[in-house]
Amino acid sequence: MGEIHSNNGLKPIPDAIVNNGNHGTDTPPTDVGGDAQSLQPLSPETLRCVADEVRKSFVRPLGKSELVLLEVDPYRLHAFWTVTREAMELARDQLGTDGKQASMILRVMETNTDETGSFGGATFDVEVGGLQSRSYIDIFGDARRYQAILGLRAADNRFVTMVTSNPVELPRPSSATTNAFCQIDIDAAERGTFSSPSAPLGSETSNGASFSWFGHDDAETVPARFPLPPGTPLGRGVLSAEGPRQSAEEPAAEASAAQHDEAPAERPPLVLEQALTSSSYGLGRANGFEVIAELHVHGHAEPERDLHLFGRKIPLRPDGSFSIRHILPNDPSVIEALLSGGDPSTDRGDH
């Protein structure tokens, strides 16, 4: 099909703007074909006009149902979701008369560390809301792999799933406890060739530190000013890996061992200061006792409107969403939300 040249539903750019302020007729441009050189250079005003017009394309209708999980840090997940109205109604129908009062729940589940991804651990529920919203989930267990489902839970705990998330793995919060050690030859991995090791493992240096596989003379030349071309044979004994493109999930130790007739000798750990081998990059969870309670008020409105909550104006993001945190009052209180601006007939409040 030939390309149709049209304004895609937008008003034509007035000639006065296209012609850099030379006032002409309002006839829309008729020659919009051909190559770019045949078009007049675009003035800043024209560019701004286009930018303003195109901006309307930002607001999108609700898409398909989806739940996405992301790891924030070793103890926090972030979830955002979209649930279509149809999916919500279907879920409510499945719960029958209890459907109307059912809560929207984000059910977070530990998954097994094996490759089945099956749910093997603890599960907990977080009450959430909104067809399109997001939430943070604090993790208190030691498990690293999680998945979540978003659904409706009735008063009798019946649960209907609306959408399932991707699996995530939280970052490791501390050093590995094993001293497993394997090595690969980066150059061999790149070249896709492998050589069998020519250097003995486990030989000692004169200072007593374990020295495993260097077969070259330590008295190397001063590094050349110009880097050596890749693939230059360097005459060293190397330890080879099973394959150059291992999957991230494949244990490297297995690959290394597979290359040799015998399992590599376990290399005793080098004596390094604790600070250099274990991370104390913690999040303060081991220290102190702290309780924080706050009210998180969030939602969405038309982006052009003015929103007031707790008696103050709340900024709306370009997509109309808003999010504020409010210290819990000591006494019972009413949260008043007022939406104004735009067509006065559509002003409304809520409590």
Place this chain on the structure above:
Amino acid sequence: MALGYLAIVLHAHLPYVRHPEYESFLEETWLFEAITEVYIPLLRVFEGLRDDGVDFRITLSISPPLLAMLQDDFLQRRYLAHLEHLTRLGDQEILRHHVDSRFLETARMYRRLLQETHDIYVNKYGRDLVSAFGRLQDDGCLEIITAAATHGYLPILRTQPAAVKAQLQVGAESYRRTFNRPLPGFWLPECGYFPGLENAVQEAGGRYFFVETHGILNATDKPQYGYLAPLACPNGVAAFGRDPASGRVVWSANEGYPGDFWYRDFYKDIGFELDFDYIKPYILDGETRIFTGFKYYRVTGDTNEKEPYEADRATERAAMHADDFIKRQQDAVERYAPSLDKPPLIVALYDAELFGHWWFEGPQWLDFMIRKLAADQNTLDLITPSQYLQRYPVQQCAQPSASSWGDKGYSDFWLNPGNDWIYRHLHDAAGRMQEVARDNPDVAPGTLTFRALQQAARSLLLAQASDWAFIMKTGTAVDYAYGRTRDHLARFHYLVDAVASGTIDEQRLEALETMDDIFPEIDYRVFA
């Protein structure tokens, strides 16, 4: 042979800011300031070292948006106009201070630097700083690498793997076209790493990347060399861990060198201090106060009563701090080397913009430090990651841990209630881009559909820049960050809608191509 190695890595990046739709634009001054205060001073330092026969090697990451802006004729012309304004301001400043010797020398210093900058920029480099850096690489002094296409924070973009792949591949292609050589390694934006990312790095041609210290220390197996040697990921790509101590002495606001009382204070700038009518003729649009670079006071201490800046004293401090830095690294190497069976490697990562912009004396410090390393000692050798891997191709194999160099060490800075709203939109748009790329595998180049798809890919990449989430979190130019995110996503959806409906307005397309003029040779199918 040296007892240990020091790899200095400078990462130069600015968000892609280019607004031909306005006669002038405030945020473009970020680039202009950086050219004057960072990139040209660094070039002068490196060229001076090379010309003096100093044996050195530094790793320099230049992000694709910065490469594009430095090579952009439109921005080059605007920069020159900005420089000419400031030079005239320099003339006025000398007149203003002619009776006050406390400030006259400093005013003269700025005027001289501006004139030299103009002369170097126009006559020596022909406005082409990228080629100047490239020549230093050709001479073996620099190892230049690059980052993801628009500096997208990959651990969050991974919700759509095509987005990660596109960021790295477009970044790599930008590098190859610019420098006409293979890419040695990647600077992962914000050192943001997640397990498995090395596969995309390798696919894009990178042999190494950098992670924050705990990315190494919390790897799948305990790192036997700590962070003093890289880890080889299972696919052979190397991960170099940042040395925390060398970072602290330079970065820390409390204990770092830039806070020294004799160094120039950043914030007391005449652009914000003096009467507006005086400043107005020399700035941007004549309406908006900006940093001019004319700063006359030193840090002095924790006080608002700042003392006049004395350049000679500051230079002395820079030399002293260079000595101190070398001594610290030597001490570290001498302490750890006996425990290791290969020389320890200290990887010192910094934002390039620290040197000269935030820390005015930073380039001097680098110059002193490199000269002293070359002349006064033989404990430490400077090395680049590629050279290190050439010498030591066999590395412990383990997978680093997810990490970043942001505050708290993970994704919090880019994923928090201040900016999390953008990710659903980025996720959705990346999914949509993948669909449209797969649905249009063989579009003829030069057609409107092809151009629209190319431009949609550019718009999406620009929306993915981590800078917007960063700015939203820091709260410095939030409206601008909101606007950029919204506008790029709007342009993306507009273009994809147009392709889907078969109705493409060529004039609007050309306008979008004019405004977001990056990656001219992008192939939208990188998202497929």
